[in-house]
Amino acid sequence: MKLYTYFRSSAAYRVRIALALKGLDYEAVPVHLLRDGGEQHRPEYRAIHPGGLVPALQTDGGEVLVQSLAIIEYLEETHPEPPLLPPDPLGRARVRGLALTIACDTHPLNNLGVLRYLTERLGASEEQKLDWIRHWIERGLGTFERLLDDPRTGRFCHGDTPTLADCCLVPQVFNARRYECSLEAFPRIRAVVEACEALPAFQEAAPARQPDAPQPASGQRCHPNQGGADRPSAERPVVRSRSSFFGRTGEGEMHQPNDEPRKSVYYRYQVFPPYLPRETEARQKVVIVGAGPVGMTLALLLARYRVPSVILDSEVQVSEGSRAIVYTRRSMEILQQAGVARRIAEIGLPWRFGNSYYRGQRVFRMEAPHDEDSRFYPMINLQQQYLEEFLLEEVCRSGLVEVRWGNRLIGLSQCDDGVEARIDTQLGEYTLSTDWLVAADGARSSVRSLLGLSLVGDSYTGRFVIADIKIDLDLPTERLAFFDPEWNPGNTVLMHRQPFGIWRIDFRLPEGEEPEEALRFEVLAARIDAHLRMIGYEGKSWELDWCSVYSARALTLEDYVHGNVVFVGDAAHVLPIFGVRGANTGFQDAFDLAWKLAFTLYGWSDRSLLASYSEERVGAAKEIIEEAGRSTRFMTPPTTGHRTMRDAVLSLSIENGFVGPLFHWRTSRPHVYAHSRLNARDDDQALFLEGPVDGAPIPNVKLGLDDFLLDHWDESIHLLVFTEREALPADVTALLQRLRARGVPLRLLAISLGRDHVEGADLTLPDPEGRCWRKYGASVDGATYLVRPDQHVAARWGNCAVHRIAPVLERLVNRLGESA
Incomplete structure (x- = not known):
């Protein structure tokens, strides 16, 4: 027999219990x-x-056979013992x-399809869900x-042997624990479940x-995050974190990361x-410094090519505070390839929409484009801790990524074929050799400092x-910008809604005020109360979760590849957050x-292929810096002249709609590598x-119901051919x-108006309405x-001809001549 199952499905869990009880x-x-x-x-x-x-x-x-109870009844009739x-x-x-009380009255109301309908179609918040x-x-x-208050109840739901009712009860209690429901009021259920869970079946x-189920790769278990206080704490994967003592080799104080869980009003931090x-220590292929969103995304994208990596992080828990909270559609498309987009969307x-207010x-009301061809919204808000948690789960599942918590890079040296990294730990230093080292260690990059590089x-x-404050506000999920608010004249305030009842308030400090004074609770609380009063929520209670001070900077390295060290994310460039450019730009680096x-x-x-990485991404950063500069100068005028111009625009905006677009914050968008050395030189672009x-x-x-073109993408170079012919050219x-x-990942996709199969294509995608052809x-x-693995076009032609495809x-793949 074959059982099509999912480890966390309650219905499949019932059937697994029945099969185990019957010894099948x-x-x-x-x-x-x-x-x-969803593979289903x-x-x-x-x-x-x-x-x-x-x-x-x-x-x-x-x-x-389908439906769990029908399957169990079949097993009961065909294998009656026990x-x-x-x-x-x-x-x-x-x-x-009893079984139907679970299977009909309880479980169906909480299955995946119902929960998605609540959030995606009815707009329920996470708290409401x-x-x-x-x-x-x-x-x-x-x-x-x-119902258990019955003399027929014994050690189990009915008597002293397990029945169909117990097969249904135990999975439902598993879900109750997962969603942190209290079981205190159910002593009979607790007793029955305890008896069941003592049985091997x-x-x-x-x-x-x-x-x-997520399993440990090997070695020491890491006990990953059990979830925030306002969300389920389902089984979590573990990361490979092996332990072995051999003494200290370095001098001076050993690295001692903070091992106290960080405090939060909504997120439960886990110390690894x-x-x-x-x-x-074995030599590694790739070492990534930094277990933030960009570093883990890069590791997952490398894992698609079966490239193993080691991630080093000086901390022993995920990032403090919400930090990056807005992820663009392009980022979600990249994170889909990394395997976490669905979790984020959930x-x-x-x-x-974004709104700008003046006095x-x-x-101005900004509207980001969105149509039925978009799987993801233009933007989605989620705190960085959760993104890192989801990435970590996927990292653990990959089996190809090892996360080394509490490992601080303190030195590196390069040779012809790689990098030697010196790493400090609680027990002292060790050396790790790697073919490539990737710096994903943020704006204060230790790698950048060790190499003496400047932005x-x-x-x-x-x-x-x-x-970040926890407060109940009946406001929509839209970006809110307040210019020259009454409580902070001449400055700017931004607001963003986050899951779990968290709101970000982001405001400019008065000139000359020190960060220490700004973060003093009495000062911060007075300003938050003043802002809430201004928007109509005077006296509304709130709770502070996290706060910080930052400065707007628009900086980049001139080159992202230095020998066998490569830079990504904030280690490579530091960009203003206006326009959600930080992490979103880093994801494009990683891709x-x-x-x-x-x-x-x-x-x-x-x-030379890596040289193209630096050329393309440095070019993208410089373009972003130019655009971000305009946004930043509007949000925080650096000179009297800029402030005079900004204030004039604000004054005009009250009665003149034509100045509204000047408020547009030029949100992050994917870069077009128009001058890439990888592009075709003589294709049919025109x-x-x-x-x-x-x-x-x-x-x-x-392409269809819950079916989009990019759902079918993988790590390959793709040749996308629009054809109505029975077969693709044999020479291609x-x-x-x-x-x-030779192992090069290549896929040939045919888009056909009327055919379900085109000979020679790895996959044929029907396009009966011609939507894809037109787009x-x-x-x-x-x-x-011809599309690169990162989904950027390298060439396009009016016909599928091998003599035109081969040079690009x-x-x-610049060894084509050896095998073509």
């Missing part, structure tokens, strides 16, 4: 309900279960009634508790014991055991306070670097009236096949795009 062997076929948009939606699984649900049981005879139903009719009816979950679980368990069926040095707050009057650009004089570093490591390309130009990222297109497929034989400007049969591929 079966093959578990995991169907991940969250990864890559794939056509191959829909062919097994048309409803796309788990569990499904394929019998030895090939028949497929029985899961009593022998008498009244007893069987009672057990079935959790309130819904807890309400129905506690109500259902209350009914079940009263229930232990074997538990979610944590399933093959698709530090990695302690061993006597012998609890993040999407938005597309209490709205003077160039502009630093602005204005200072800003960020304060560009990952494939180029992997291709270099495998020998598919030489180091023939296309629509579609992404060379160097631009490809746009998403909706032969070229790609020769490169694949890509494919006006003739055979129109072809040669720039991406």
Whole structure:
């Protein structure tokens, strides 16, 4: 028998318990309900279960059964020992009634589809969703508790042997614990569950014991985060964090990271055991310094190429405070490739509007483009701690990434074939050799300091306070900007809503005020109260979670590749937060670097490919700095002249709508690598009236229900061919096949108006309405795009011809001549 299951599915859990109680062997076929948009939606699984649900049981005879209780009844009839139903009719009816109290009255109200409908279609907040979950679980368990007040209840729900009712109760209690429901009012349920969980069959069926559950890679367990106080604490993966003592090799004070969990009113920080040095350290392929969002995203993108990496972080817990909170659509497309976009979308707050106010009057309303071809909203808000938690979970699942907490880089030296890194720990120093070292250690990069590198650009004089407060405000999820507010004249205030009842208030300090004074609670509280009074919430109670002071800077390194050391994110550039550029720009760095570093490591390309990384991303940073400078000068005028101009615009805006666009904050957007050395030099760019130009990222297109073009993307170079022919040109497929034989990841995608299959294509995507053809400007049969692994166009032609494709591929895979 085959059981199609998901480790955390309550319905599948029931069936696993029944199979274990009956001692039946079966093959578990995991169907991940969250990864890559949900594997249950794939056509191959829909062919097994048309409803796309788990569990499904394929019998030895090939028949497929669905619905957990129907499957268990089948097992009861075909394998009656040991029985899961009593022998008498009244007893069987009672057990079935108990089971249905869970399976019909409780569990369906909280399944994944219902919860997504609540948030995505009805606009329920995360707090409202959790309130819904807890309400129905506690109500259902209350009914079940009263039904157990019966003389027929024994050690188990009915008598002293497990029944169908116990198979249903235990998974529901697992969910109750996961969503932090109180079980204090259910003593009979607690006693029954305790008896069940003492049995090997229930232990074997538990979610944590399933093959698709997150498992430790090896070595010491790290006990990852158990979740914030306002969100479920489901099973968490663990990271490989091996421990071995061999003594201290360095001099001076050893690194002692803070091992006290950080305080938060909504997030429960977890302290991870530090990695302690061993006597012998193996040479690594890639070492990434910094376990922040960009560093972990890079590690996950490298893992798609089976490139292992080690992440070093001087701390032993995720970042303090919400920090980066706004992620753009482009970032979500990148994070989809890293495997975490679905998790972010589940609890993040999407938005597309921004409002600018001057002296209490709205003077501009920004609307970010959004249409049905967009899987993700233009922006989504989520605190950085949760993003790091989700990335860490995926890192642990990968099996290719090792996180070494409490490891501080204190020195490095380069040789011809790599880098020697000196690392300090609680037990002293050790040396780690690596082919490549990537600096993802933030704006105060230790790697940058150790190499003596300096950033160039502009630093602005204005200072800003960020304060995260927990407060209940009935305001929509939109960016709010207040210019010249009554309580902070001449300055600016920004507000952003975050999940779990958190609001960010971000305001400029008066000239000359020191950060220490600004963060003094009495001063900060008075300003927050004044702002709440101004927007109509005078006297509203709130609780401070985190606060900090920052300055707006627009700086970059001139080169991101120095020998075998590469820079990404804030280690490479420091950008103003206006326009949500920081982390969002870093994700684009990681996406560009990952494939180029992997291709270099495998020998598919030489180091010149990494030179293109630096050229492209430095160019992007300089363009951002120019745009960000305009935004920053508007938000925090650096001179009297700039302030006079800004104030004139503000005054005009009250009665003149034409100045409204001057308030536009020029939000982060993907860069177009128009001058990349990887672009085609003689393609058919001029023939296309629509579609992404060379160097631009490809746009998403909706292909069907919950099905978008970029859902089908992977780590490969893609040849995208728009055709109605039965087969692709044989010489083109032969070229790609020769490169694949060397291991180069290449895919050939056909977009067809009327065919479900095009010979020679790795995947054919039907486009019966021609949406994709129109969006890509494919006006003739055979129109072809060559797309890099980071989804940027390298070339486009009016026909699919090998003599035109080969030279551009040669720039991406520059050993083409050896095998073509």
